[in-house]
Amino acid sequence: MKRGERITNSILEGGLKLSALLAIFLIFLIFIFIFKEALPIFTNPGVRSEVDLRDLFASSVWQPVSDHPRFSLLPLFLGTLKLSLIAILFATPLALGAAIFTAEFAPRALKETIKPGIEILAGIPSVVMGAFALLTLASVLQGIFGWTMRLNAVNAGIALGLAIVPTIYSVADDALRAVPGSFREAAYALGSRRNQAIFRVIIPVALPGIFAGFMLGLGRAIGETMIVLLASGNAAILSLDPALSTRSFSATIAAELGEVVFGSTHYAVLFFIGALLFVITFIINLIANLVVERFKVRLAGVA
Amino acid sequence: MEDKGINPWVSTEYSQPEYVRMIENIHALNENLIVRVEDFSLFYGDKPALKRINLSIKKNRVTAIIGPSGCGKSTLLRAFNRMNDLIPNVRIEGRILIDGEDICKKDTDLVALRRKVGMVFQKPNPFPMSIYENVAFGLKIAGEKDRARLDQLVEKSLRQAALWDEAGDILDRSALTLSGGQQQRLCLARALVIEPEIILMDEPASALDPISTAKLEALIYSLKKDYTIVIVTHNMQQAARVADYTAFLLLGELVEYDETRKIFTNPTDKRTEDYITGRFG
Amino acid sequence: MKGWDKFFALASGLCVLIIFAFLFWIIFIIARNGAGTISWEFFTAAPVEGMTEGGIFPAIYGTVFLVLVMTVFLMPFGVMAGIYLAEYAPQNSRLTQAIRLAVNNLAGVPSIVFGLFGVGFFIQYAGRGLDRTLGLETVFSQPCLLWAAATLAILNLPVVIKTSEEAIKAVPLEHREAAFALGATKLKMIVRVVLPQAFSGILTGAILSVSRGAGEVAPILFTGAAYYLPYIPKLPTDQFMELGYHIFVLSTQSPDVDKTQPLLYGTILVLLLLTLALNTFAIGLRVRMRRKYGR
Numbered sequence: 036m037k038r039g040e041r042i043t044n045s046i047l048e049g050g051l052k053l054s055a056l057l058a059i060f061l062i063f064l065i066f067i068f069i070f071k072e073a074l075p076i077f078t079n080p081g082v083r084s085e086v087d088l089r090d091l092f093a094s095s096v097w098q099p100v101s102d103h104p105r106f107s108l109l110p111l112f113l114g115t116l117k118l119s120l121i122a123i124l125f126a127t128p129l130a131l132g133a134a135i136f137t138a139e140f141a142p143r144a145l146k147e148t149i150k151p152g153i154e155i156l157a158g159i160p161s162v163v164m165g166a167f168a169l170l171t172l173a174s175v176l177q178g179i180f181g182w183t184m185r186l187n188a189v190n191a192g193i194a195l196g197l198a199i200v201p202t203i204y205s206v207a208d209d210a211l212r213a214v215p216g217s218f219r220e221a222a223y224a225l226g227s228r229r230n231q232a233i234f235r236v237i238i239p240v241a242l243p244g245i246f247a248g249f250m251l252g253l254g255r256a257i258g259e260t261m262i263v264l265l266a267s268g269n270a271a272i273l274s275l276d277p278a279l280s281t282r283s284f285s286a287t288i289a290a291e292l293g294e295v296v297f298g299s300t301h302y303a304v305l306f307f308i309g310a311l312l313f314v315i316t317f318i319i320n321l322i323a324n325l326v327v328e329r330f331k332v333r334l335a336g337v338a
Numbered sequence: 339m340e341d342k343g344i345n346p347w348v349s350t351e352y353s354q355p356e357y358v359r360m361i362e363n364i365h366a367l368n369e370n371l372i373v374r375v376e377d378f379s380l381f382y383g384d385k386p387a388l389k390r391i392n393l394s395i396k397k398n399r400v401t402a403i404i405g406p407s408g409c410g411k412s413t414l415l416r417a418f419n420r421m422n423d424l425i426p427n428v429r430i431e432g433r434i435l436i437d438g439e440d441i442c443k444k445d446t447d448l449v450a451l452r453r454k455v456g457m458v459f460q461k462p463n464p465f466p467m468s469i470y471e472n473v474a475f476g477l478k479i480a481g482e483k484d485r486a487r488l489d490q491l492v493e494k495s496l497r498q499a500a501l502w503d504e505a506g507d508i509l510d511r512s513a514l515t516l517s518g519g520q521q522q523r524l525c526l527a528r529a530l531v532i533e534p535e536i537i538l539m540d541e542p543a544s545a546l547d548p549i550s551t552a553k554l555e556a557l558i559y560s561l562k563k564d565y566t567i568v569i570v571t572h573n574m575q576q577a578a579r580v581a582d583y584t585a586f587l588l589l590g591e592l593v594e595y596d597e598t599r600k601i602f603t604n605p606t607d608k609r610t611e612d613y614i615t616g617r618f619g
Numbered sequence: 620m621k622g623w624d625k626f627f628a629l630a631s632g633l634c635v636l637i638i639f640a641f642l643f644w645i646i647f648i649i650a651r652n653g654a655g656t657i658s659w660e661f662f663t664a665a666p667v668e669g670m671t672e673g674g675i676f677p678a679i680y681g682t683v684f685l686v687l688v689m690t691v692f693l694m695p696f697g698v699m700a701g702i703y704l705a706e707y708a709p710q711n712s713r714l715t716q717a718i719r720l721a722v723n724n725l726a727g728v729p730s731i732v733f734g735l736f737g738v739g740f741f742i743q744y745a746g747r748g749l750d751r752t753l754g755l756e757t758v759f760s761q762p763c764l765l766w767a768a769a770t771l772a773i774l775n776l777p778v779v780i781k782t783s784e785e786a787i788k789a790v791p792l793e794h795r796e797a798a799f800a801l802g803a804t805k806l807k808m809i810v811r812v813v814l815p816q817a818f819s820g821i822l823t824g825a826i827l828s829v830s831r832g833a834g835e836v837a838p839i840l841f842t843g844a845a846y847y848l849p850y851i852p853k854l855p856t857d858q859f860m861e862l863g864y865h866i867f868v869l870s871t872q873s874p875d876v877d878k879t880q881p882l883l884y885g886t887i888l889v890l891l892l893l894t895l896a897l898n899t900f901a902i903g904l905r906v907r908m909r910r911k912y913g914r
């Protein structure tokens with residue numbers, strides 16, 4: 036190799052490495068720049084006179100635009116919790132059942148329809164899902180249950196659940212598939228029925244992967260915005276009643292950041308919520324990813 | 339016999355001054371030696387795959403490496419163009435001299451080495467490109483852009499590889515549409531186009547039918563006048579048919595290395611005899 | 620199969636059925652209600668009468684413009700990072716593990732958080748900095764297509780990195796060896812042998828991210844999308860209308876819900892068809908690739 040060529044090569048290879056390092060860099064950058072805008076809550080006396088940490092976590096009213104703005108995160112936290120819980124309760128059994136069906140029962144041809152079908156579901160934009168829940172699903176649910184509030188936590192939660200089904204499904208499916216065939220054979224050789232093999236051998240082995248899928252789904256449910264914004268009614272009510280209109284962290288940012296004065300207390304609080312969302316989902320994803328890694332390593336040791 | 343007195347020889351003994359001197363002498367005596375392997379060992383991790391190999395390879399001759407599966411034939415062959423570098427955790431000891439230059443040194447120019455030492459693999463592995471692009475590949479990566487010269491060299495190597503008659507009209511077709519034997523000759527043409535001095539072949543006929551094999555063997559014979567060829571083969575008859583010299587490897591050790599005729603008619607070592615008479619392996 | 624086995628087969632099959640029922644329901648409702656709106660005029664006209672009549676041309680135009688600029692930001696970095704991870708990164712090294720973890724975690728960051736990042740970093744920091752250094756009034760320090768595209772590029776970076784890495788790793792070892800044996804340097808081997816073969820895989824990643832970029836609304840809410848524009852944006856520093864955002868606007872802020880409804884469904888149908896087409900194409904490519912490499 037000529038000298039000149041060697042130097043260009045080193046530069047290009049350096050560029051490749053830098054691009055990969057960009058991922059790490061971005062994680063830090065996101066955290067820093069969101070936190071930076073939230074910082075006045077802690078440092079700026081003017082902002083602190085309007086809101087302090089105690090207000091954020093202890094009081095019970097979210098009323099950012101008024102003569103006496105109140106910034107309690109509690110109703111939003113409860114709303115986020117309620118919504119993601121409903122979504123997870125709706126999505127997990129469906130996704131898991133579908134993954135088990137694909138991995139264990141479906142004939143080959145069917146298998147090759149189910150997977151792309153669920154990928155199609157994953158491809159539906161969340162704003163479309165949200166609009167569907169707003170326009171159609173809400174009326175159907177109200178017709179069945181007779182709720183007074185048409186847009187509520189159940190409506191948004193189900194739409195949210197549909198959106199995270201593909202996430203849980205694909206991770207669970209990978210996990211089930213990763214279980215070595217030898218385990219299955221061993222179970223059958225011992226005279227197990229199919230359901231015994233599935234529930235006593237395959238699912239326990241794949242459990243970390245299934246758990247990871249659940250966590251990733253949860254992370255997405257907590258952060259998902261447009262569905263909640265369109266389908267939940269967005270009232271910041273401090274209640275656990277799923278039939279009431281509900282407001283989440285993410286939807287609050289989406290609904291309010293557009294009209295907020297740059298640098299105001301409200302602006303800082305919204306970024307604080309963003310930082311909170313980032314940290315919560317980051318931790319959830321971190322756990323999920325670490326579990327997946329360990330799971331892969333462990334199975335690689337077996338196979 | 340013209341080769342008398344420069345009989346390539348073998349020893350698995352320790353490198354002693356006397357022994358080294360002997361190599362030098364032989365080398366000095368005969369400029370026709372192109373490769374010299376000196377006390378060469380190779381380890382995959384901790385596992386030795388080649389143990390203190392010593393042998394010399396003659397220019398413009400075909401040298402066969404035979405031995406049972408897993409004895410280190412491919413490993414030895416791939417040491418000549420440092421392809422083992424691609425495998426992690428490989429460690430080597432000793433030297434391999436090609437044209438008098440140690441190729442095992444850290445600062446060896448691998449690009450230059452591999453352009454001097456070409457290789458044909460066990461399974462035909464043409465790139466999924468046109469026939470023309472496959473052959474021209476080695477020239478293009480070296481910066482050759484002159485279309486006329488490319489055309490001319492591509493034709494020349496396809497002729498050398500006895501593929502021109504079959505593929506001359508379909509140069510734009512995907513190489514993957516060729517038959518296995520044609521693909522292997524294409525790979526040969528691809529290696530020939532950059533005019534290496536040595537061509538390494540790792541069981542080049544193992545994936546081919548008998549007719550394609552015969553063609554390839556005839557080709558090897560005809561290429562001898564321009565190239566030095568080292569061929570790994572499982573097939574004893576093939577070694578006997580194409581090779582001037584034959585090396586027998588067993589469990590990473592070089593057991594015997596001599597003229598092919600001698601190896602097959604009158605082997606010195608009992609293990610060689612057992613192997614070629616099919617008593618094991 | 621009998622007894623419990625049959626029960627579990629049916630129960631898990633039912634889950635599949637429910638999921639697909641919802642999928643078809645969504646598509647059916649949107650197709651039925653939106654089909655009537657689709658016309659040549661709908662595609663080519665701008666919204667009029669407070670968006671209760673007219674078409675969605677500016678939104679389609681803005682969406683295409685947006686994803687094009689996004690792709691320009693996204694693909695070079697994404698593919699380069701994929702090449703690094705597949706070809707250069709020492710496996711099992713701490714740094715490589717950290718990069719992989721970062722990529723996976725980046726994929727899980729909520730899209731609204733990317734939107735905030737776009738505001739905090741691109742508009743308030745990079746935009747202001749640019750305006751100050753270039754001595755401009757407010758050009759870069761305001762929401763615009765450039766920043767929305769950059770934000771979407773970051774959101775899609777993990778998708779492209781992962782699909783590229785996977786596609787590159789799928790290229791058979793024999794082809795790499797053949798290239799090396801012909802005296803190719805690693806970089807030449809990658810450029811001439813690996814990348815052409817990985818092309819369809821990389822394309823899959825590009826299409827998936829374009830599809831996602833066209834559908835994501837949260838990241839562009841505050842970084843550049845406009846409620847309504849009386850003109851067609853020409854520069855990346857202009858604001859723009861976008862299909863997803865237009866759906867949001869029509870469904871929440873319409874002065875006359877009944878009059879808007881057909882337009883709303885029409886817009887949803889267009890976005891849905893666009894993303895479905897892109898996804899189907901990407902899935903098809905992937906299936907073909909898996910067959911080719913027998914995986």
Ligand SMILES: Nc1ncnc2c1ncn2[C@@H]1O[C@H](COP(=O)(O)OP(=O)(O)OP(=O)(O)O)[C@@H](O)[C@H]1O
Pocket residue numbers: 382387405406407408409410411412413414425572
């Ligand atoms: N990448 C590798 N990592 C670890 N060990 C290896 C690797 N490649 C080869 N070996 C080991 O080194 C020894 C020699 O292998 P090599 O491929 O050179 O044998 P061979 O004589 O070419 O066999 P065959 O006739 O089957 O091709 C074998 O024991 C093999 O298991």
Ligand SMILES: [Mg+2]
Pocket residue numbers: 411412413540
């Ligand atoms: Mg071999």
